[in-house]
Amino acid sequence: MEVPILKQGAFLIATFQAALSDADLNHLRMGLVQQVVKFRSRAVIVDVTAMDVMDSFASRTLREIAHMIRLRGAETVIVGIQPEVAFAMVQLGLTLEGVATALDLEEGLAYLNEKFRTAN
């Protein structure tokens, strides 16, 4: 399943679908980092609004994506974690330590715009 990656100015927006397999997530991990390099993006927003399950593999992949993108000098914001998914993640003991999160796409964009405005 292809994950659409949208270029929005200096940012990239990747929208996760509900039924991503491990192979899809691995594919996306490489794809996103390559796109960050290609477009010289400052930040990536990963929108997980549609994801109904965030298990250990998915959250580990998100952490890895964020770390790889940080090594590239850009920032990652995870947006749209559903309340039920957040609850299940906490029960399972999963964390997204060191990764910025925001309520939804709008809040994520606002966070990044503010951040890069003050940085300039």
Next chain:
Amino acid sequence: MSAGEIRVAINSDQDIVIARQKGRAMAAELGFSSGDATLIATAISELARNIVSYARKGSITLKSIQGSSRVGILVLAEDDGPGILDIRQALRDGFSTSGSLGLGLPGVRRLMDDFEITSQPGQGTTVVVKKWRQ
């Protein structure tokens, strides 16, 4: 309310997605809240992932169950893989032999109401978990 029994063969990472989708559908059919259905689907995802990671193939069976005054769902995860040498250790947070997962079993136990595991080295692993409708 005749969700009955569904068995999903687990042979690849794609089957993990199928198993958790079927689990969520059955939970919804049995009247579980959306939040509990998410917990059940997440537990199934972890159990199916253990099968793929450690045993390569096995199955997930979903059953509707009837307690004295309540309805529930049972998830049976079976494989003929290498088994678990030290179950107590495998149930401790942070334990992993594949170096990548580690949170699976203790996390699954927290997500569900009942948790049973039987495993013999070389004989495979069977995990049975249940969740009761609130």
